[in-house]
Amino acid sequence: MPAPHDLLERIHLRLEESLVGIGEQVADLPAADLADLLNQLTLVEAATVVSMLSIARATELFDQPTMTRRTAIIEKIDPGRAAQILEGMSADERTDIIQVMGHLERRRIIPKLSAEVQSELEDLLQYPEHTAGGIMTTEFVRLDPQMTVADALKHIRSVARDKESIYACYVLEPETERLLGSVSLRDLVMAELDRKLGDVMRRKPVTVAALEDQESVAAKIAKYNLLAVPVLEDDGSVVGFVTVDDVIDVLIEEQTEDILRMAGVEPDALDRPYFDNPILNVVRKRIGWLLLLFVAGTLTSEVLHRYEEELAAVVALSFFIPLLIGTGGNAGAQTVMTVIRSLALGEIGLRSAWRVVLREAMTGAIVGLSIGMFAFAFASLRGSPTALALTVSVTMFAICVWSTTVGSLIPIVAHRFGIDPAVLSAPLITTLVDATGLLIYLTIAKIILDQI
Numbered sequence: 518m519p520a521p522h523d524l525l526e527r528i529h530l531r532l533e534e535s536l537v538g539i540g541e542q543v544a545d546l547p548a549a550d551l552a553d554l555l556n557q558l559t560l561v562e563a564a565t566v567v568s569m570l571s572i573a574r575a576t577e578l579f580d581q582p583t584m585t586r587r588t589a590i591i592e593k594i595d596p597g598r599a600a601q602i603l604e605g606m607s608a609d610e611r612t613d614i615i616q617v618m619g620h621l622e623r624r625r626i627i628p629k630l631s632a633e634v635q636s637e638l639e640d641l642l643q644y645p646e647h648t649a650g651g652i653m654t655t656e657f658v659r660l661d662p663q664m665t666v667a668d669a670l671k672h673i674r675s676v677a678r679d680k681e682s683i684y685a686c687y688v689l690e691p692e693t694e695r696l697l698g699s700v701s702l703r704d705l706v707m708a709e710l711d712r713k714l715g716d717v718m719r720r721k722p723v724t725v726a727a728l729e730d731q732e733s734v735a736a737k738i739a740k741y742n743l744l745a746v747p748v749l750e751d752d753g754s755v756v757g758f759v760t761v762d763d764v765i766d767v768l769i770e771e772q773t774e775d776i777l778r779m780a781g782v783e784p785d786a787l788d789r790p791y792f793d794n795p796i797l798n799v800v801r802k803r804i805g806w807l808l809l810l811f812v813a814g815t816l817t818s819e820v821l822h823r824y825e826e827e828l829a830a831v832v833a834l835s836f837f838i839p840l841l842i843g844t845g846g847n848a849g850a851q852t853v854m855t856v857i858r859s860l861a862l863g864e865i866g867l868r869s870a871w872r873v874v875l876r877e878a879m880t881g882a883i884v885g886l887s888i889g890m891f892a893f894a895f896a897s898l899r900g901s902p903t904a905l906a907l908t909v910s911v912t913m914f915a916i917c918v919w920s921t922t923v924g925s926l927i928p929i930v931a932h933r934f935g936i937d938p939a940v941l942s943a944p945l946i947t948t949l950v951d952a953t954g955l956l957i958y959l960t961i962a963k964i965i966l967d968q969i
Contacts, residue, residue: 548574552581560586564593572598576605579614582762588614592622600629607681609654609763612641616651640756649734650727653748653757658686660714662697667710673702682760685745688718694754696747698722724749727756735764736863833901834962837892837909838955844888845916845954846947852877852924853946857938860928870929877925878918885917908965912958919957920950 546554555563555578567575567590579587579602591599591614603611603626615623615638627635637655644650658680660669669686677683686705688697698718708717723741725734727748738746738761748757856873859865865873889910896906924946928938 548577548581549583551578552584555590556583556585560589560593564590567602568594568598572601572605575602580606580610582765588617591626592618596625596629599626604630604634607654608637608641608656608757609652609681612638612651616642616646644727647731648727649725649729649731649748649759650756652731652734652763653727653759654681654763655757656681657745657747657755657758658683659694660686660688660700661691662688662713662715662718664714665710666705666708666712666714666717669700669714670705670710673705682745682758685743685758685760687747687755687758688714689755696722696724696749696753696755699747701744722747725759726751732861734759738764833905834908834959836899837896837912838958840892841909841912841916841958842951842954844913845920845950848881848884848917849920849924849946849950852881852921853928853938856925856928860932860938865929867929867933870926873929874922874925877921881918881921882914884921885914888917889913904966908958908962911965912954912961915957915961916950916954919953920946923949923953 555566558566563586567578570578575598578584579591591602594602603614606614611634615627618626627638630638641650641653641655644653656679658673658676660672664672673683673686684702686700686702688700689695690697697715698720699722700714700718704717704719723737723743724747725737727750734746737743738759743761745758745760747755748759750756856865856877859873892913893906893910896909897903901909927946931938
């Protein structure tokens with residue numbers, strides 16, 4: 518089997534030579550490796566390669582979690598073939614693709630789907646994208662409470678090929694579809710064949726509401742170590758279930774969004790591959806935060822301008838500004854990320870806000886005291902007067918306490934008012950500490966240094 522990078526070069530060469538025989542070249546390549554290769558091709562090239570694969574092979578490819586641009590590729594191939602690929606996919610993956618598809622493309626492809634799949638899509642598309650209903654699949658095993666374990670195993674074997682997962686099965690009331698309990702394949706294999714499901718099933722299993730946020734769903738699956746969780750409507754009926762692999766996708770998506778927001782980049786700025794994203798679109802998504810940070814940064818200039826005479830009188834003060842401000846900004850950024858993580862995991866909340874602030878202030882005090890001693894030694898070794906070394910040391914302590922306190926407070930306040938704490942990114946905290954840190958430094962210097 519050829520190596521993936523060698524195969525990529527061969528694909529490019531063949532595409533230039535009328536794309537003859539590519540399907541044979543990738544026929545035996547693992548689907549995950551093929552997905553990685555297509556991620557590196559242009560949309561036209563990727564769509565052409567997909568068109569040369571069998572329907573079964575293309576379906577397997579589009580079910581790969583590493584496969585990017587699935588919707589864009591589907592839109593570029595023949596509508597009839599696209600419909601065949603979509604029909605072979607699991608319900609949740611198929612819905613994910615359709616959700617981000619343009620209206621024109623939907624009108625071209627959806628009518629080619631079977632009536633059953635169209636009806637299923639209509640039901641799933643009614644749920645918002647980032648909810649349990651938006652990521653669930655409807656292809657789960659339904660069991661009757663009157664079945665025996667033997668009947669259940671026989672039923673599972675008969676429907677297994679059409680279901681996304683058979684490891685978690687749900688016992689429902691025959692008419693109302695209300696959830697009575699859950700039973701795993703392991704439970705069935707371990708149980709006596711003549712026992713009733715009502716005696717084997719787990720009553721009151723963990724469930725989620727159809728409109729529950731996907732992050733909450735992921736937290737429940739992680740907390741209770743589940744393979745899947747049933748999704749209920751308001752009337753208690755089961756409409757689908759969310760699997761652990763869906764949750765992994767959610768966690769990756771949410772973490773990516775948080776990291777981008779911390780860097781001051783809107784998440785949808787990267788909703789396309791790097792080279793497919795127009796430069797103007799990237800600029801539009803970045804410039805807002807940069808302008809905000811610029812305006813905040815002018816506070817630093819104002820502080821320097823206000824203390825211009827003092828800095829001129831003791832030039833050595835300016836030597837330590839980068840050291841003090843940089844350390845304060847880093848301390849604040851560490852606190853922000855720690856608090857945001859704890860908020861996301863549900864470890865802290867509004868009721869514990871005062872404890873968080875006090876804890877981070879104490880942490881900042883200990884860190885500031887430790888670094889302050891090093892700062893005093895550093896300034897003394899540089900030949901600075903004792904008064905100046907003391908100024909730097911005391912300022913380091915004060916800035917660390919201030920930055921950790923502010924860094925703990927802002928995400929909690931943002932959470933209280935329904936703002937994503939990640940939006941208040943580390944660059945914003947750093948910019949705030951720049952201005953206030955300078956004010957603290959020069960105020961302390963004015964008190965300690967007699968000559969100012």
